[in-house]
Amino acid sequence: MTSRRYRSHVEEIDRRIVALLAQDGRMSFTDLAKETGLSVSAVHQRVRRLEKRGVIRGFTALVDYDQIGQSLTAFVSIKPIDPAAPDDAPVRLAHLKAIEACHSVAGEESYILKVRVESPLALEELLQQIRSSAGVSTRTTVVLSTPYEHRSPDLSEE
Amino acid sequence: MTSRRYRSHVEEIDRRIVALLAQDGRMSFTDLAKETGLSVSAVHQRVRRLEKRGVIRGFTALVDYDQIGQSLTAFVSIKPIDPAAPDDAPVRLAHLKAIEACHSVAGEESYILKVRVESPLALEELLQQIRSSAGVSTRTTVVLSTPYEHRSPDLSEE
DNA sequence: CGTGAAACCGGTTCAAA
């Protein structure tokens, strides 16, 4: 153990497992066992525990949405029109399937939404739905291209 | 087939497969076969083809970074200090592991970065590295909480 | 929390249509 800060051995292995599964979500328990030096069933147990604790929230396929018709991505920042009204935008917007993510943020606006739609027309319609559903004004930044996305942070040192 | 626009049967099945794997990246081929009405090996072939075509770019575990020490998320918008200089920010920034995504965008700024770090101090250091590596000014929006993320768009109608 | 063995189930390949 030569790291500057203390970290228990089990945490170290769990981080390793998480990093490996972030890199390849379908890696087999057999391969995880080889990489971590544990037995297959020990790794199996740890992954189950990580899922139950919510450290691993699930597994997903990374999809190239350009190739399946959802080729317009945008960030939509929203701001309540009535600052006194209850701030329940996330719930009010949850039914809109085009919204991939919703982040509450510090700063001028209150939330940043990441949205994916088929076309500029679909974006226009979506923005109207967002404004009327949540009682907000919107500021939209259209994505032109994405050099990279979904890179997994380095967990070896924190 | 009662959809308004034409779509071939194979496309329909591929979309179904993609949607299912976006929902559960570890779903077995056996279950995919049941859901799609195909045989196991037919589904197997289709998934392989989707991976080769790049429609499925890979598989990953969805990680709760709060629980593993990367608890500060932020969006960093960047703008070149010299607008005449070559615009190679993505390559110049690629070595910074804390940058999870890089989007080229329309509007006031040229790129939006999504970053994850351990602490405010680490964010400060990262911003300095971004500015010096890419020759840009930065505008940072700190994420306070994330009501939802990684929701898969509805592929049934596009 | 770790292990190895046993039983089971899913992945992968193949020839055939």
Added chain:
DNA sequence: TTTGAACCGGTTTCACG
């Protein structure tokens, strides 16, 4: 492109340390 069969390898559970 599809299928089913056959084989192989991974998953899962178990009793034990």
